[in-house]
Amino acid sequence: MELIAALAAGSFIGAVLGFVGAGGAMLSVPILMYLFDFNPKEATTAALAVVFLAALSGAIPKARNKQILYRDALVISGLGTATNIGFSLVVDRLPDAFITTGFSIVLLGAGASMLKNPKYEPHTRMPISILIVASLVIGSMTGLFGIGGGFLAIPILVLFFGTPQAIAAGTSLAIIAMNSLISFLGHHALWDSVDWHVPILMAIAAVLIAQIASHFSSKTNPNILRKAFAYLLFSISLFTFLHTWM
Numbered sequence: 001m002e003l004i005a006a007l008a009a010g011s012f013i014g015a016v017l018g019f020v021g022a023g024g025a026m027l028s029v030p031i032l033m034y035l036f037d038f039n040p041k042e043a044t045t046a047a048l049a050v051v052f053l054a055a056l057s058g059a060i061p062k063a064r065n066k067q068i069l070y071r072d073a074l075v076i077s078g079l080g081t082a083t084n085i086g087f088s089l090v091v092d093r094l095p096d097a098f099i100t101t102g103f104s105i106v107l108l109g110a111g112a113s114m115l116k117n118p119k120y121e122p123h124t125r126m127p128i129s130i131l132i133v134a135s136l137v138i139g140s141m142t143g144l145f146g147i148g149g150g151f152l153a154i155p156i157l158v159l160f161f162g163t164p165q166a167i168a169a170g171t172s173l174a175i176i177a178m179n180s181l182i183s184f185l186g187h188h189a190l191w192d193s194v195d196w197h198v199p200i201l202m203a204i205a206a207v208l209i210a211q212i213a214s215h216f217s218s219k220t221n222p223n224i225l226r227k228a229f230a231y232l233l234f235s236i237s238l239f240t241f242l243h244t245w246m
Contacts, residue, residue, distance in 0.1 A: 010205030018213025021169025022150025080139025087143025088186025
């Protein structure tokens, strides 16, 4: 049953990453905590590995279709390295309740951002000032909660700079892959405490499904995907918060 559950969870994570371009860690962390009994720190560390591989897999079709803004992805990941690594190195000293409460708040904000309607204007490049702020915030979220940052990158690109959904998703996947790898390395103190057989199975399924979902994502209705994903995040946020404090 654990084998089937891990493969099913990984498939779900890969599908969300491939179709939406974000949300892999937001699903991986609670799945590992509540379905497989990982503690928050172990779940965050394992989720980074799963999401890195799945996001990298999902980014490959996007790269082939020239749907990645490499400048934005590299700058956001590069500038966010300081906060990413900094919080990754201290996360093992933080209380579990702090991590899960912060995680639930981030999910709430991410869901709200996904419900906003995109503007249909010509695409403009993100100014360096916005890039710097987004980089530091995304890096902090990745280091603390194991979240790759796609939840923030997509709304910024789509809502404020008119980026087509497919290109925003591709750029987000590139950011997630780079940020997850950096943060995973920063979590090295927790590697030995993780039981890796479940995350490995999840990663295998996520990698395969992310490839397929990413390929077909441009043929789906982005508004329906965003709204469904938003309500899913609200549900997970509420469950995580109640489980932490009740």
